[in-house]
Amino acid sequence: MQQTINQRSIIFLLICIGLIALPHALHVPLPVFAFFSVLLVWRFVCVWYPAYLPNQLLIFLLLLSGISLLVIMHQGVFGRDAGTAVFLVALAMKLLEIKTLRDVYLIVYLAFIVAATQFLYLQNILMAAYILLVCVSLLVTLIIINNANQSNLASLKTAGKILFQALPLMIILFIFFPRVEAPRWSFLQNENQAKSGLSDTLEPGSISQLGLSGELVFRAKFIGDLPPNAERYWRGPVFSYTDGKKWTQTRNTYFKRYLDKVSFTGKPYQYQLLMEPQAKNWVYGLDMPATYEWPLQENGNHQLLSSEPPGKRAEYKITSYAQYNTGYITKTELSDNLQLPNQVESRVEKLVTQLGGFNAPPEIFINNLFAYFRNNEFYYTLMPPLMNEKPIETFLFDTRAGFCGHYASAFVYLMRVAGIPARIVSGYQGGTFNATGDFIEVRQANAHAWSEVWIQNKGWVRYDPTTAIAPERIEQDVNIEQQIANNAVSFAPIQLDSQTLSLLRQARNLWSSVDYNWHHWIINYDRRQQFSFLSGLGIDTLRSMLYWLMGLVAVVTIFLAIYVLRKQTPVLDKAQIYYAKACRKLAKTGLIKQANEGANDFARRVSAQLPDIADSFDHITQLYVQIRYAKQTEGVTLEQLKSSASAFRINKNKG
Structure with a gap:
């Protein structure tokens, strides 16, 4: 005889299903989520009016509609977004067929899968807590269905007891179960996920567009002393070719076998870099990176790249030096970094002559150029005027107002006119120190561009022309978030006093520290992290790891069996x-x-x-x-x- 389900159990189940699917409103196409929502509300109505449940013909038509919607929205069934939408539509369709306990069990198991798909989009601690909540609710639903006379509170206590008993096994499996890297099938990757950040081209105003963005890029936790803010240059792509408006990397970027070996001096900085998901496989090491682990590699411009696909958080151990010598310059480097887009204007040549660029040593010309920027009413601004035609000349002689990209572009251009090899380096500068978590946070607002000049016997030397105009941007530990808040204060409906702002900042630092440790110890606990952690405990082989795993599982299982099977005084209802x-x-x-x-x-x-x-x-x-x-x-x-x-x-x- 088929067992029927009481009304209370169905209502509880439908509420859980709604909570599980709610975050997917931000992930799946709106028509798909609307289709799911309509069927969920329909099933809610039918709890009190079962006569409105669809017949077999209507269910078949709804199924065809759902399939058509999936095909139109995703053009296929593979991939993260398409797969998630398939499970949502299947779950919605199954809700209309609840008749027996078997149907409920199938829906609950399908709901657990939909809950797990949330981690394909967000893996932060808030989402983990939310998913834990809805999974506990599903477990309570199963308990209520199998014991209709048990109260909601008693069912919740039973679910909590079950989870508490499973917790030791979960921890053991998480720590000791061997991590196996899954193959990355290209058709399962989401290539269209929008991610902001630095581009592989540079135009004078491009970086200024990030100047008010508080989006986190990476966090760096140092072993030992922190580098001063003036040395926090996080190296990204290097641009050598220009058409007069736009700067790009040359095709020789990835050839480094003829480069001289970099020699390092001074104090080393050891740190762990926790990168947020990026659109590119760029890793922003502190200038200049000396040692690093796989999967990092270095291209011909000393930029760090990851051999793993981008789009996920990743952590790397890196050692960098602030003092270095890159050695000689190759013929290819010399050609790439003396390239000029067109005929040099006479007023540009006149300026280079005036500053000693054609006859003085490079260092003197550079000092004169810095003095020229300081003494001739140049301005640093996040909102420079448009310069569509001849942006470098317009900036130098007309507007004289710009962001770091304007100054770096003009500086490198003048160096090349004087016959001195120079190039632009983009990346991030500075970062806010989080005292609670003891790490540096770098955000999109820290995006920066500076210059490198090749000097005889010194190699590529960093020069940042922004320091001539806005030295506080480099030399001070600027709170980027405070700058963003100050720029937006005119739009704020209320004014907050300094004490309230301080408390909010402390709360943000505390949350950021919790989030960092969550990703460091939980999300990024991959094969490398596991080997490093267990090696510290003396477990350094796969065999010993498996022995520990089986031994601890056996011990915990025995204790749980004794606890569950021991003679207990029954609790009477x-x-x-x-x-x-x-x-x-x-x-x-x-x-x-x-x-x-x-x-x-x-x-x-x-x-x-x-x-x-x-x-x-x-x-x-x-x-x-x-x-x-x-x-x-x-x-x-x-x-x-x-x-x-x-x-x-x-x-x-x-x-």
Whole structure:
């Protein structure tokens, strides 16, 4: 006989399904989520009006509609977004077919899969807590379905006990189970996910577009002293070719076998770099990176690249030096970094001549150029005027207002006019120190561009022309978030005092520290992290790891078995309490219910030995059995059982 589901269980299940699917409103196409929502609301209505449930023909038409919607929205069934949408549509369709316990079990298992797909989009601690909440709700749903007379609170306690018992095994498996890198099938990767950040081309105003963005790029946790803010140059792509407006990397960027070996001096900085998901496989090492681990590699411009696909958080151990010498310059480098786009204007040549570019040593020309920027009313601004035609000349002689990209472009151009090899380096500069987590946070607002000039016997030397105009941008530990807040203050509906802002900043630092440790120890606990952690415990081989895994699982399983199987005093519900009250009255006559004796069997024994009270005790027994074991309990209440047990009397002269 098929078991039916009561109304309370269905309502609880539908609420859980709605909570599970809610975050996907931001991930799947709106028509797909609307289709799911309509079917969910439809099923809610049918809880009270079952006559409105669709027939088989209508369900078939809805299925065709769902399939058509998936094909139109995703043009296929492969990939993260398409797969998630398939599960959502399947879950919605199944909700219309709830008839038996088997249907409910299938829906719950499908809902667990949909809950897990949330981690394909977000892996932060808030999402983990949310998914834990909805999964506990699903577990409570299963408990309620299998024990309709148990209260919601009691079901929640049971679910909590089950999770608590599973927690030790979960921790052991997480730490010791060997990490296996899954193959990265190209058709399962999401290539269209929008990610902001630095581009592989540079135009004078491009970096300024990031100047007010508080989006996190990476965090760096140093072992030992922090580098001063003036040395926090995080190296990104290097641009050598220009058409007069735009700067790009040359095709010789990735050839480094003819480069001289970099020599490092001074103090090393060791740090762990936790990168946020990026659109490119660029890794922003502190200038200049010296040692690093796989999967990092270095191109011909000393930029770090990851051999793993971008688009996920990744952590790397790097050592950098602030003092270095890149050695000689190759013929290819010389040609690439002396390239000019067109005929040099006479006023540009006049300026280079005036500053000693054609006859003075490079260092003197550079110092004169810095002084020229300082003494001729040049301005640093996040919102420079448009310079569509000849942007370098317009900036130098007309507007004289710009962001770091304008100054770096003009500086490198003038160097090349003077016959001095120069190039632009983009990346990030500075970063805000989080005292709570003891790490540096670098955001998109820290995006920066500077210059490198090749000097005889020194190699490529960093020169940042922005320091001539806005030295505070480089030399001070600028709070980028405060700058963003100050720029937006005119739009704020209320003004916050300094104490409130300080408390908010402390709360943000605390949350950022929690988030960092979550990603460092949980999300990024991959094969490398696992080997590093277990090696510190003396577990340095796969065999020893498996021995520890099997041993700890066996020990925990034994303890759990002892805990679960040990003799416990049963916890009675109200129906059992009232029934036990009647049984205690019978015990005074010598009739004692045995532990392995069913209620109906005991009632027959009472009828045989005490026929005068058989009817009253049989009534109590039937009420108890119907409340405890029957799925349909209409017309039977605990109050009836309570009053019958209380009114139950035995003639002491009998028996």
